Amino acid sequence: MRILDRQRYWAFLKAYFTCYISFVGLWVVLDAFSNVDEFTKRTVGFGQLITEMGKYYLVRQSEYFDRLGGVISMMAAIFTVTWMQRANEQLAMLAAGVSTHRMIRPVIVSSILVSFLSIANQEVIIPRYAEQLQRSHADDGTSEVDVKTTPSDGRGLIYAGRLADRKHQTILERFNVTVPFQIYGTIRDIDGRQATYIPRDHPTSPLKEGWLIRAARISPPLSDEELAKPDSIVEKVTDLKGFPPPVGDPAKLSGDLVLFVHTPLSFDAMIRKSSWYQYGSMRDLIGGLIDPSTGQKNGDIEVAIHSRFMRPFLALTLMFMSLPLVLGGYGRNMFINLGFALGNSALFYGFGIVCQFLASDAVLSPALAAWLPLFVFGLLATHRWGQIRT
Structure with a gap:
């Protein structure tokens, strides 16, 4: 030189x-x-x-x-x-x-x-x-955020929520899943007052990779036989041992139906902003082309x-x-x-x-x-x- x-x-x-x-x-x-x-x-x-x-x-x-x-x-x-x-x-x-x-x-x-x-x-x-x-200027990474997206997974299920607790990976106030007619013969809506995402690597949960929905209801309802099928995407939960505890007052969620929806749609996908791809790597962008949950x-x-x-x-x-x-x-x-x-x-x-x-x-x-x-x-x-x- x-x-x-x-x-x-x-x-x-x-x-x-x-x-x-x-x-x-x-x-x-x-x-x-x-x-x-x-x-x-x-x-x-x-x-x-x-x-x-x-x-x-x-x-x-x-x-x-x-x-x-x-x-x-x-x-x-x-x-x-x-x-x-x-x-x-x-x-x-x-x-x-x-x-x-x-x-x-x-x-x-x-x-x-x-x-x-x-x-x-x-x-x-x-x-x-x-x-x-x-994050915004006032966001410390643990505060509650609004859920602004309505993603779907590869089977056509559409998910929606109102408020998300990032610390506990939980959707608060209202959680909704719309099941297309191809799965149960008619369109069904699953509503819950609270839903917690259970990742694949959760150490104690008996059911993994899906959403645990508390205070839930299905409209039109499904029979216990349909919920108990091995290939059913929705499963009735009767024993909450090993699952994460609810966020807030448990008394407001007790005594109601508890369901588990098997899905790869994660908590991050629910709170993801529309501009997420601007911050992803090339691998993330290519994966986003084939992942409907984006x-x-x-x-x-x-x-x-x-x-x-x-x-x-x-x-x-x-x-x-x-x-x-x-x-x-x-x-x-x-x-x-x-x-x-x-x-x-x-x-x-x-x-x-x-x-x-x-x-x-x-x-x-x-x-x-x-x-x-x-x-x-x-x-x-x-x-x-x-x-x-x-």
Whole structure:
């Protein structure tokens, strides 16, 4: 590695951290002051407030890097080249016989490395903290949340609830299961005042992987013989030994029918938000295409999968499209060149957002929505790159 290369790498690193800290720092300050009342709802004292705010924004650095990594990489490349021009280093290297493509090679390599870091962040770090990233400012991870989705499992059963207790993996107040007519010959509704999810690895429960529904009723009712069939998805529970205790006052749930519904639909699937796929790994997205319990349109997941594949290429396309505006503008002011590059970025990302919106409304196919920005701006980047003066 030559001295000039090390200088370019160091300049890119300084520019990237400066831009990142400026953008993210400004957003954190504004967001923290706007939501300080929300943080105080779950903290006691100034010390705990600062600690919880620090944890909240520290976890979200992975999300900020994912959202801003591409545009900040482009800005760092532009600033690196701009500073090189401002110090007349470019003219000196051109006079020494060093081509423009050679002198900006470290900038290109640095941008590629940032793209690889973005992929690792999306596939490893964000899925690990997906649940925390979807929390609101006032959410400490144990409070009760509303159930906003009505997912179904692979057999067509539709589940619904009102309020969820995450600590005990229990749906409170009301839990409903709609059984399609193909299973019992007619549509049946199972209602309960409380339902607890029993995972497959529960240590004491005699029945596992399903929902234990307390204070339940079936309409129209099923006979004891139908409930006792070996292949029945609904089973009557007469002995609650080994099952988790109820949440709240047991007297309000005693003396009524207790049922167990066998299903792979978990508690997390019941409280999952509609934007869950934005925080999942590629494996999670592919699994979501074949899992009906996700409660998400396959079109949205397909767009996310294609966009995930295309993101590093689109980030490099943006850089190859923007750098020539700075490198080729010898006759213009460098700040004007920088302004053109930033306007170019706004057009690039705006076009991508429009394509994804059209794909979500089924106007464009998911594959076309992800590839179209590369087709359009890739041709423009190739044309501009060929016009760089060497």
